[in-house]
Amino acid sequence: MLAAIQNTLNDLSHFLFPHTCLGCKTDQIAHSDVLCISCSSQLPTTGFMRIQHNATEQVFLPRIPIEAAGSLLYFNTKSTTQELLHHLKYKQYKEVGSYLGNLMGMEINDSNRFKNIDAIVPIPIHPKKLYIRGYNQAEVIAEGIAKFLHLPTINNWMIKTAAIASQTKKNRVDRWQSVDQTYSLNTSFRQNFRHILLIDDVLTTGATLETCARLFIEKGIKVSIATAAITI
Numbered sequence: 279m280l281a282a283i284q285n286t287l288n289d290l291s292h293f294l295f296p297h298t299c300l301g302c303k304t305d306q307i308a309h310s311d312v313l314c315i316s317c318s319s320q321l322p323t324t325g326f327m328r329i330q331h332n333a334t335e336q337v338f339l340p341r342i343p344i345e346a347a348g349s350l351l352y353f354n355t356k357s358t359t360q361e362l363l364h365h366l367k368y369k370q371y372k373e374v375g376s377y378l379g380n381l382m383g384m385e386i387n388d389s390n391r392f393k394n395i396d397a398i399v400p401i402p403i404h405p406k407k408l409y410i411r412g413y414n415q416a417e418v419i420a421e422g423i424a425k426f427l428h429l430p431t432i433n434n435w436m437i438k439t440a441a442i443a444s445q446t447k448k449n450r451v452d453r454w455q456s457v458d459q460t461y462s463l464n465t466s467f468r469q470n471f472r473h474i475l476l477i478d479d480v481l482t483t484g485a486t487l488e489t490c491a492r493l494f495i496e497k498g499i500k501v502s503i504a505t506a507a508i509t510i
C-alpha cells in the first residue's frame with residue numbers, strides 16, 4: 279500500500295515538475311542526469327587537459343609560473359555550457375557541479391600533465407553569496423574532481439573578504455587591484471602540501487585565479503589550475 283502511494287506521488291511529482299535535460303529539454307532522462315546522452319556527447323569540450331600551451335595556460339603563463347592548466351568546455355552565450363553554469367550558480371542545481379567535476383576529474387586523470395598534486399583547492403566565494411546560494415559552486419566542482427583523483431579537497435585555506443560590487447566598468451588594472459584586496463590565506467593554512475590544483479567554474483580574465491595562485495606560489499607551493507569552462 280505504502281509503495282503504491284509512493285509510486286503515485288512520484289508519478290504526480292514527475293507530472294508537475296518534469297525532470298528535463300538542460301540542453302534539449304527532453305524529459306527522457308534519468309532523474310540523476312543533468313543532460314541526455316545526445317546533449318552530453320555534443321558538449322563543446324576543449325581537450326585542453328591533455329594539451330600543453332593550451333589557451334587556458336596562455337592566460338597565466340606569461341605572468342605566473344604555473345605547472346599545468348586546462349578548462350573542460352568552451353563557454354558561448356546561449357550554449358549548453360552557459361545553461362549548465364547558469365543552473366549551477368543561480369538555480370540551486372548543485373548536481374551540475376558534481377557532473378562537471380566528474381568530467382574534469384576523468385580528463386585530468388587521463389592526462390599525464392597534472393602530476394604529483396597533493397590537494398584540490400576551490401576558489402572561495404564571499405560569505406554573503408554562500409549564504410544566499412547555500413553552496414560554493416567551485417567547491418562542488420572540486421569535490422566531483424576529488425572523487426576521481428582520490429585527493430583531499432581543502433576549503434578553508436583562503437578567505438574572500440569583500441564582495442566586488444561591479445567589475446564591468448573598471449579597466450583591467452583597476453579590476454586587478456580590487457580583486458587583489460579581497461583574497462587572503464586563512465590562519466588554518468598549512469604549508470605541508472607542495473602542489474595544489476586550484477578550481478573555479480569559469481575562466482574569463484583570469485584575475486581572480488591569478489591572485490589566488492600568487493598567494494600559494496609566494497609560499498613556495500606549486501600551482502596547477504582547472505576550470506569547468508573558458509570564455510572565448
Ligand SMILES: [Zn+2]
Binds near residue numbers: 301304313314
Ligand atoms: Zn538533451
